[in-house]
Amino acid sequence: MTADRFAGLRQQLDDAAANFAGSHQALADVLTGMVDDVERAMREPLEVFPVCHHSPASAVAMARRLRQKAPRVIYLELCEDLRPLLKELRNCQLPVALQAFAGSPKGFGEGTGPMSVVAPLTEASAEYQAIVYALDNPDVELVFVDRSTDHVFQWGSREEPKPEPEPETTETAPDSEEAALHGDSVGVEIGDMRPRFAELEEFLLHHGKVRHWSEFWDQFVEQPLVGADYDTYRQVMTLIGSLFRRLTPPDSRSLVVDEDRERYMWTRIREHLASSGADPATCMYVCGAFHASSRVDEFGLDAPETDFVISDRSETVWQYGLIPSSHSSIEAQFGLAPGSVSIAAETWSKALKRNRVKPFTLGAKSSVVSAPRLDAEAEADDQLSAFLSAPSEATGLDEDELLRWCVDIVRLARKNGYLASTADAIAVFETSILLAGMRNRSRPTPYDFADAAVTCIEKESVPGRRDVRRLCEILLGGDRIGKVGYDSLPPLAQDVFDRLKPLGIEASKRNTQRILIDLTTEPHLRSASRLLWILRGLLGSVVQPITGVCTLEEQSTQESWDVSLGRYQRGLIELGYQGVTVEQVLEQRLRRKVRTDDATAARALQAVEDAIVYLESPQLVTDLGDRAVELLAAERNVDDAPEVLRRVRRLLSYYRTRGTDLPQWLESFVRVGYAHYCTLLPSAFTAEDVGIRQVGAMVGFLVSMEGLAVSLGCDRTQLELAVKQSHPEIPGKVALRWAVQYQLGALSLAELRKRCADLLDNPLAVGSFPQYLSGFVQTLDSIPRLTSFVVELLSTAFGRLPDSVLVPWLPNLITTLKKQAPDMVPLLVREAGRTFPAGLDAIDTWTPPWLAAPAPAVMSGVEGVAGGVVAELLDEHRTAVDAHAALIGATGDWAVLARPPAGAAEVAGLLADHDAAAHAHAALVV
Template sequence: MSGAQEDTSFAALRGQLQEAAAAFADGPDALEGILLGLVDDVDRAVREPLEIFPVCHHSPASATAMARRLREKQPKVVYLELCEDMAPLLAELRNCRLPVAVQAFAGDVEGFPAQWAPLSVVAPVTEASAEYQAIAYALDTPGVELVLVDRSADHVFQWDGGAGPEAGTAGGDDAPKEEEAALHGEAVGVELGGLRPRFAELEEHLLRHGKVRHWSEWWHQYVEVPLGDSDHATYRQVMFLIGSLFRRLAPGEGSRLRVDEDRERYMWTRMREHLAASGTDPRDCLYVCGAFHAASRVEEFGVAGGSDTFTIPPRTATTWQYGLIPSSHAAIEAQFGLAPGSVSIAATEWAKGLRRSRVKPYVLEGQAGRRKSAARKAADAPAVAGPAADRLSGFLRQPPAIDRLDEAELLGWSVEIVRAARRNGYLASTADAIAVFETSILLAGMRDRAKPTPYDFQDAAVTCIEKDSVPGRRDVRRLVEIMMGGDRVGRVGYESLPPLARDVYDRLAPLELKPEQRGVRRALLDMAARPELAACSDALWMLRRLLPQGAVRPIMGERRLGERSVQESWDLSLGTHQRALIELGYEGVSIEQVLEQRLRRDAYGPRATTADVLAAVEDATLYLRGRRLADELGGHALKVLATERSVDGAPEVLRRVRALLAYYRTSEPVLPPWIESFVKTGYAHYCTLLPTAFQDEDATVGQVAAMLGFLFGMEGLALSLGCDRAQLELAVGQSHPGDPSKTALLWAARVRLGTLSRAELRARCDALLDNPLVVPSYPRYLSGFVHALEPVPGLADVVVEAVSNAFARLPDPVLLPWLPLLITTLRSGAAEPAALLVREAGRIFPGRLAALDAWVPPWHASPVPADAARPAPGGPRSRGAALLPRHPAACDAVADLLGCAGEWSGPEASPEGAGGPSGVALLAAHPAACDAVAALLGCEGAWDTGRGADVPGALLTARHPRAGEAWEAVLARS
């Protein structure tokens, strides 16, 4: 460019700025250098042969100016500041409802730190954005080429993790509370033209003197409104000036500025490469970029810049996948730190600006059901961009335009917000509508505005309606945002979904619920009446495993090992969680494939425990047909178990192994080889760790009890597979715990092994109660006994006796202090075994309060001699004898179970004097069992043994446990 051109364009503006610098600066000429540098940046950008179109992201003024300029210029090539590897996806926007975001996703990283995974980059697109106008024009106009020139998604993370001026992560100080604010997840956001001062003092100064609360309101008042109806040259020069100002006042020369300049070098290098390869005239092109990058000072700037001064670094070996995900106004605001409601207000202003300026926007063919208009197809004569005259001087000198008050619009807003407030529980009235109307005008006047902006109206509504309480879940500020257009949420069309998402929608088609719709939909599945719905049920259970909580939620029905419901009810919100469903498509082509990959990743992860691997085995058995994956993961569980040196996961391992064993025993002809090997290996493994676990302070009593539960519960199978019981006996013998709860657990294990009798265990418990030094820690012994019910459930009566003796023998001054400790210990560490203890206590203690006074505890009753005489014929009728005429069939069943043979004898022994089999033999052989069952059935009378001794019925369980179980089963059937 020549000096004559420079003097002609901005000579007057330079002179004015020099005079202003001389008047206000009282030091070196730094201010003059900054002011004149701004003009130089504008002049340089304006004179570039390849027309630069500066924009601001989601700016209605930028979108309107873009639509107007595209119709005037009709460029043949549009260069767009957007990740170049996202170009193939832009054509899919026509199948979506905006706003949506173009996403680049990488689940497995190579060349980046592993803790960064997964990597995600999103570029939101809204209707009220200049980039959408450029995309729609280029894709629907024949002969026009759209070229994306910004760095790739891979370079976003290469260059300081994407910490550029237009990059942000989800969240922010003004992030909305609605769930739509998380639609972008933890993705790095890339926006076109993020324009905001990085100099904190400058932003604070602008907000204070502009009498506004946040940056979005300042931009709307001092940039959007003045530029809304400006001509093309004025718009460009003002945006160049703002971009240059924010760039020159950006603090420091750090990494962020380096990334900015590298991006600009990258984009100009790509444009020059394309121009050289295609031979396109730069005057037929349009370069759409953020105003921050338009006023660039790098050497590579312009088509005549250095062609070999910048080398584009290669990408890493990371494999990137691309797709479209739903977005929303709230998500955009949260990700880029905009004020809540600002994007919705911008969309409203965009629609109003189109009606006022009569500009016809570009809309993709098929977008939102619209058709391409004939006016769009008309081609105007191309406009040639040349050096523009100085428009900045006049724009900066002119006073702000006085926008007349639109009373009808403001009155409509006031009435509508009162109506919305009443629907949401506020006690608003017509008087509040009048107050909002007048307060809006008052606030606008205090802020030097003739016409209230939406932000003035929002403040007035909060002041006049909300007052000091919010009766519903929405405050007045949120109601104003909804009234101004609301949080529009986009949707990706079926044709633009990845194969996995389309397959999910196809599988759920029999439900006829349109799962792509937002909100919660109830689905009822009756597989008994409609067997084809079983495929829908399988898909829903897998989606519940893969998608975030709340996407699919079962209301009725469950799926466990060996159990499948015939009727199910689901709450589905797949439309709300469409982003998560789309990202599943990046991992595979079907949900079965993705589930298998995730199960492998969980099982083979570096921190996977044996419980984690067994959980993966269980999920593979539940959701995937066939045993291939389950057997593979089960074999891996053996390796993980052999490497573990702690017992932290023992309770979970025990629970899952029991469930898998029960399932395989009922559904398979033989046990899988891996689970047999697991039981054998686990038996030896836990025997080895048992002495250490008893002494380890970090190992809890519940974990040690789970180890013993595995050893005793799997003992039969382990011994049949070749394990040696002596190994367990040696492990128990080598255990010497110091903790009272573990000591009680060890005593229970010795009773189970037969090295400690039940009488000796009772004697040790009595000794604990007799020792005043041990009484304070007695609750911990009881905690150990309760945990012992997991490996040794037969000790339930002894534990009930130990607890009862404590309550009976200890005085209140001793009992009451440790009673809260006992309760909290049992609730926190032994909730599940305590249920067995309660059932046993309910069986032993009398069921009625009147019988409690005459009740004698079983452990206080006298034992029956083994050679006790049987009742003489014709003697007093006993409770056992009364059992015969009432329940002869039950007596026969128990007699046969115990191997007693004989015939009914005596007319009084049978209901009608008829003979019957084996009942008398039962009475003679098992008086205690008969006595217990007679008491259970309510048969009165005393059993006469001939020696004056009573045989307590409660000894049935201790002497004849199988008889007790048989009687319970017989009574349940009868």
């Protein structure tokens, strides 16, 4: 094509710039430069095919051109390392997405999470038509020439963030689950045809009388071009790409990345032509219209050599596969208006019928082109002038189509709870025509129809889950969801479906399946049940238990599940990139979980539990347990002490109920934990940033694990010294220290009662009494004999405090217990139920146990601390002593026991000589 062919158009644009601009040179340079870009692309020996992503006009032009030209080589703007995936498309149902996934990236900085790149494909896209043509013609070579997925992230740091998707008028978005099929993957698209100059987009939307860019593109580009001849389509698309490119800010970082991509693609094209010896006349280069108007030095086969060098890939190992996609996920990822991809699919179907175009379909005999045309083609004339000056085609109103839409939307609305009627259908019909007229359109578009339906049907409220605009999207094509066939799934996914087949779960089933399992009558299903529990932990709500439990303490015999693996395949497919079986993936995750920089002992214990419950690997449990010991010894804070206590108790109970010896790592954990918490206890008591729950958990660990720790070689004196060195000032921590002293025998119950009574009598301390009470409550699970004392303490406070003190004090008490000791309150309630009378009749004659006449101390003649401890123990448990005496046939009165029995002096001397042994024995039996 010579420059003279566009001379007339240049002159027209230059005159227009002079008429409409005060200083016309800048505008003239832009307008005539656009023509230069078109001329340059048309003159290129390698045919450049400009496209827009998911554009029916591009797809129709591609189908026509492939049958006319029958190229031998197609260069396609897609990541070059995605090319091997195409053979798997035969087992899939569109839309699907080509995906590259890296679970452990290398060379992208520390803390970089999993990376994922997706390239979605729909039938109404030019790239898919080219792919099918190449796959069904063995002698055709398809070459992906865009940067690799590794380079996408290497160059991503140079690209400025994409603008937010355009504002929509829809009040509710499409179903979020379908819209999130791509997750947080980076999307790769061919032909991002959207202005990068915000003022230009705003201007076009305003004067086009449309609400968003998708509607503008469909109205003013797709519809006029979908039936145009090939030369017109090619020149117009290149012109639009040039317009957007020339109006992109020159300092834009995204423009730098785009130019690097263009250099990359032309470098790959020249390398392939040189190595294959292909004739450029039999080749085609498919790229976005933005890149077709490229002005980089590397553009074209005749470009001079430059110093552009493609950088090496990183050491990241990439996994590749296909994942299901959907119309709504494509719209959400690329900032398109909801429903636009469905409308494009409808436009594609209509264009095929109207223009009598036969699309390329995988496996169809019509896809094969037997004799490619190799003769030179004539240069195309200037088609831009006629297209730009021609008035819009007056297609007229298609009443049958509009009537069908109106009737169907009313029927669909009634199914979704709207009180719609025939009158609403008539109103939608007339309003659609009215809106089209107001917007200078010859016929209502799907967007006009949707606006009219919202106005006439939705009115004020949405009775169901879907609003009217969403119903219009469903009516006009629906949110089609793709599916990856069984044969194209990774080995892990195939293994999952094979193992779940006894439950009736198959990859071909798209619906959510309710699965019932009775392990009592069908014990052979236990392995399938365990697999579901593993998938539940790895995939979340895709596998949802309705009833049933699987923990260290309990494993149910009957289970009910909702399984949606066939509907949401993405998560399962990505697991297949990480291992061969789900057990292998789970083991890898557990090992990584305890080796991260933020790993804690509590997290390691959780990993141990998961390994015991889901994996039959004693070595893995040992490795994770040893790591938990290391993490506990290295921790310098006690933030996770409550969780550590809860999990270590559960593990101890698990091994003891099984009747086996404790594993070595668990013994080491108890021994290290005892010494560790003894060391940190004094500072935790005084530190302001350590909460009472954390200190209570430390105390609980030390007290409840004391017997086991001492048997493993720990020294009880270490705890006694830690308590003596602790000097808390916060009321709750003070009460915790008193409780530990009482447990160690350093504080008697009588002394504890006196200290608490002094608090109630002190007007300055009574306001903080709930904090003291919370401290006592924290120790109830490890010092259960304090439960009755706390009930006594509460009852005493309620009985002694006046209303003026008690009423303001109660809210503080309730909130404190709820915040600091919610798990222990039920224990208090049960103890209170045992202490207080069951009926109202007994209240008048009931005397609280702590107010009953105190009995003389048993063994009153016995001197020494041990005698006092034993006497105190018997006095606290009179009912038990009486019952035991009745069983052995002993009779007597408590008063009689006040007399020193024979030999009391000898017993007292013996206890005095062995005071330490008496203390140790008292601690064990109390």
